[in-house]
Amino acid sequence: MNDRCLCEQNEILIFACAGSANVGQIANQAAIQLAQHGVGRYFCLAGIGGHVSGMIESTRAGKLLVGINGCSVACATKTLEHAGFLVGEHIQVTDLGIEKNHDLHLNPSDVGKVVHHLASRISKRKEG
Amino acid sequence: MKIEVLGMGCASCNKLYQNALEAVRQSGKEVQVVKVEDIQKIMSYGVLSTPALVIDGVVKAAGKLPKAEEIKEWIK
Numbered sequence A: 001m002n003d004r005c006l007c008e009q010n011e012i013l014i015f016a017c018a019g020s021a022n023v024g025q026i027a028n029q030a031a032i033q034l035a036q037h038g039v040g041r042y043f044c045l046a047g048i049g050g051h052v053s054g055m056i057e058s059t060r061a062g063k064l065l066v067g068i069n070g071c072s073v074a075c076a077t078k079t080l081e082h083a084g085f086l087v088g089e090h091i092q093v094t095d096l097g098i099e100k101n102h103d104l105h106l107n108p109s110d111v112g113k114v115v116h117h118l119a120s121r122i123s124k125r126k127e128g
Numbered sequence B: 001m002k003i004e005v006l007g008m009g010c011a012s013c014n015k016l017y018q019n020a021l022e023a024v025r026q027s028g029k030e031v032q033v034v035k036v037e038d039i040q041k042i043m044s045y046g047v048l049s050t051p052a053l054v055i056d057g058v059v060k061a062a063g064k065l066p067k068a069e070e071i072k073e074w075i076k
Helices: A022-036 A046-051 A053-060 A076-081 A108-127 B011-027 B039-043 B068-074
Strands: A012-016 A064-069 A089-092 B001-004 B032-036 B052-055 B060-061
Touching: A012 A022, A012 A046, A012 A076, A022 A064, A022 A108, A022 B052, A046 A076, A053 B060, A064 A076, A064 A108, A064 B032, A089 A108, B001 B011, B011 B032, B011 B068
Parallel strands: A012 A064, A064 A089, B001 B032
Antiparallel strands: B001 B052, B052 B060
8 A cells, every 4th residue: 555645746757658569668667657757746657548537637746757668659748749749759669769569579778768868958957 | 515635634734634624614505525644555546645635536636735726626
């Protein structure tokens, strides 16, 4: 059970496409790690797609929305935009030289590459 | 009509509860206002940020503190 207060400010909200290809799952794992490292809060993209009012309103409270897309289809970004949100920071895992396939034995170094890339970009944003 | 104020009892949650009561008072309508402090119940609404305000099962605000005037518009 999560007994943490939900009143903490969620300034940076992270959404991953979590698609069925390797890059979608890499996106998801990267989102989890970014949240675990305190870079932002992991939010539920499916809830946005489903127009769940609680998820939509919780997302409105965010200051920066981060979309991690596995590939150029860009489902995370498009889902958020379809719900009327502006995605301030978004990437495609395939843009980092990771090839899309359906082998779900993920390489941890690929996840690390996405985490490092995004953590660095978000950090620069905060400095700027 | 029913208003639920979701939050785990912090100052902002209590303030939202007061705002909801004030909105109901100003509207003159018969509206039930209840506090929901159970985290499982809060999360069952898909709410990830509190305080949150639910009117008849629909989340109208989360992670912010709407004023009584705004809530009054929602219960018109």
